[in-house]
Amino acid sequence: MAQRVAITRNADLLVRDPTELDSAPKRAWGASRPRELQEVLTSLGDVLLADSVPLMAKFNAAKIIGMLDKSGPILAEPSGMPGNRLTELAKTALSTVCNQSPAHRSLVIALLAVFGRLDWYKGKYGPFGSVNFEENHQHALLVGPGALEHRTDLRIGLTVLAPYTRFPDHHQNHSRVFLPLTFGEFRFGDDDWIYSSNGEVLFNPAGRQCAIRCTAKPLVTLWCHIEGHAG
Template identity: 35%
Template sequence: MSARSEALQSFVDAAFAAYDQFAQAPESRRSVGRIFAALEEPGAQRSGPGSRLPVCAHLDTALAIETEHEALRRLVDRFKTLEPLLEWRQRSNNDGSESENFVDGHANAMIVGPGGLEDRRDLWFGVTLMAPNVRYPDHDHAPEEVYLVLSDGEFRQGQGAWFSPGIGGSFYNEPKIRHAMRSAGTPLLAFWVLLANGPA
């Protein structure tokens, strides 16, 4: 198995530190602990340049966060180094709950997971970018999920009220819960980790 690239390993280390600091709910900590333990063993590496979509023009604004937290600043710096290698893609299976500007107003990139820089099936570690005033469609999936949010924006779980985690906010999505997100007047950027093989 090939060694993990320096850029990816530096990002994983920074991501672990940030998740460890901000993902405080017990179920989040359990899930994150298992995910980052699995990440200690590198997977198959993908090489070559990445690809961007037009919405990525909002990346610089989304990454220009102001925070007192060194862990978040380090995560942003490591992500900036890694981002040119990512393949940004649009979500294709939507249900009509998304905003009209969703298709061209969003992009997802898999960092570790199916089609990611490290192609593996046991976990997914990705990032979502949305232009201002875009609503992501309601969706669900079998794996549990932990978000780490690096911008303003709102999220919803099930039929609950929309809530704003804020910069550095983290929350847990239980398996199969319907959830969505939406940006406000600024771009939304959020990381998500999913334990694809489920809890023990």
């Protein structure tokens, strides 16, 4: 087990430590966005901009979707990272999401198609995290610094939690939109826990605390924010 580092609630634990990217092997970048990634982003836009999405979530999502009209450098080769227990848990959980709208089904199918290209990483431990948090979670960036599409103006991430895992409580520096694709529980600031249904779009303004947990089934959630919109 990796050694735990003392982290306070003031750390945004969804954001990858930039020192990890500085020490990562150099990558080859291409110019054109691959069809598989474009299908993810198109389907994500359809879900986040639906009529039923709450106003502030839709407002922030619309800005992100608009920024995606211009693509960034694209990772020219798959990450080559082998699948693991959490990846397989996520694939199984996503494959059961069959009772959603056509937009949700399209998003899940597109997301599964890019799993083999994602670079998975671990976050840091923090307050109220599960005892076995390190081995029961992982993140990947689809769009963002060092991601499948490299850019520094926004991030679109994917987080997987194994069953009965609580993500450490943490401070979020950016206004963030969440799209849980499986059942999960979220709490923002001092509000009550939100028992999210599959595909429910959630929003947490910048500067608030965030807590995430799941019970008997794994949680797979997408999240996105604009860089520089902190505080």
